Amino acid sequence: MEEFKKQYRALIDLSLTSVGKDALLKKCEAFTDEVIKRDILPEHIVEIHKDYITLLDLEQNQILESLVVLEEIVKGFGYSYRDYQQMVDRLQYHDKEMDLASRLQQTMLKTDIPQFDSIQIGVISVAAQKVSGDYFNLIDHKDGTMSFAVADVIGKGIPAALAMSMIKFGMDSYGHSQLPSDGLKRLNRVVEKNVNQNMFVTMFYGLYEEMNHLLYCSSAGHEPGYIYRAETQTFEEIDVRGRVLGVSQQTRYQQQEIPIFLDDLVIIFTDGVTEVRNEEGEFINKDQLLDMIHKYKHMHPQDIVQLLYEAILKIQNPKKRDDLTILIIKRVN
Missing domain, CATH: 1.10.1240 (Methyltransferase, Methionine Synthase (B12-binding Domains); Chain A, domain 1)
Structure with a gap:
């Protein structure tokens, strides 16, 4: 002074x-x-x-x-x-x-949880800021099948919210069940034509068939999903792969067919879960997340996703938060 x-x-x-x-x-x-x-x-x-x-x-x-x-x-x-x-x-x-x-996004992207006799569904999606770059959708086709998707926009703010709204409209407008590989092919064209060229979308797209308990799934560059096998108490990685949406109209997507048995879990994340950092800035081991799910496997999927989210909050560095979405589908008797 x-x-x-x-x-x-x-x-x-x-x-x-x-x-x-x-x-x-x-x-x-x-x-x-x-x-x-x-x-x-x-x-x-x-x-x-x-x-x-x-x-x-x-x-x-x-x-x-x-x-x-x-x-x-x-x-x-x-x-x-x-x-x-x-x-x-x-x-x-x-x-x-x-x-x-944020209010428009909550209204436009609102999704009801379908009710089925043989499966239970749990989902949580939390934005790191006011507008989320994550998105999920669940569609009951009233014919014993359910389409579902978990997506993540590589981008933030209002443009991301608009992109998500466009994708939801694209999914909802089909009006009938279709295989995930076809669904991603159509959505890829929508994103490529209408979304900023610097903005891409990753998506896991699934179709669950209740009669035969089969899961059909495809991925557009999204985090790998997992199947928890109740009989062996082990996790299997869903290794279906594909290019992110919005790169090329000519992209085609692989599809996998997976049988789902009694008490098995289908688990889908966004990278806000798989790339969680602790207070020291280190990534949390993915096995820790799967161990938590294994611990709560006997519970309803909605309780599992809520407990998993609360556990992540306790160990997560609050300055390194990202949008986070967890979807779990459980086959029950």
Whole structure:
């Protein structure tokens, strides 16, 4: 602070000499930047000024000349405050837009959980910020089949929300069950034509057939899913692979057919789950997540996903949060 006082007093001394006003104002401008960086209050500047001119015992005309320095510094505070206020106004406007986008997303992407006799469904999807880049959809086709999808937009904010809405409309508009490989092929065309070229979408697309208890599934660059086998108490990775949506209209998708037995679980994540970091910044081992699921395997899937989410919150670094979605389907008697 003493060094700061010396610099300010030097400006007052300079104002009392025959130095040109332009040169003085330039030095005052540079000093003002330093004042704002150091977060020094205007009243401190006034106090320093008063003390120094009292010490110098100046005449009235000299006091008036010294006030040029104080005037320039105070002007700088005024400019800084106006810039700050404009930034606050922009942030408030942005927050209102994000609130609106969040409400629209919740309304447009709302999905009812279908009810079946032989399967139970649990799902949780939590946004890291107001607008989520994750998405899930469940469609009961009323013919003993259910389509489902879990997706993640590589992008954030309102554009991501709009992309998700487009994908949901694409899925819902089919009106009938279709194989996942065909579903991804159609959605890929929608994304490629209508979504920003720098925004891509990963998706796991499944069709569950209740009569034969078969799972048909395809993936567009999404995190691998898992099957928990109740008989052997082991997890199998669903190794179906494919290119992310939106890269090329000519992309075709592989499809896998998997039998689901009594008490088996179908588990689908987004990378907000598989790439969780702890307080030390280290990734949580995927086996830890699967062990948690194994621990709660006897419970309803909705309870499993809720307990898994709560466990993740306890070990997750809050500064490294991402959108998170977990879907579990369980075959029951």
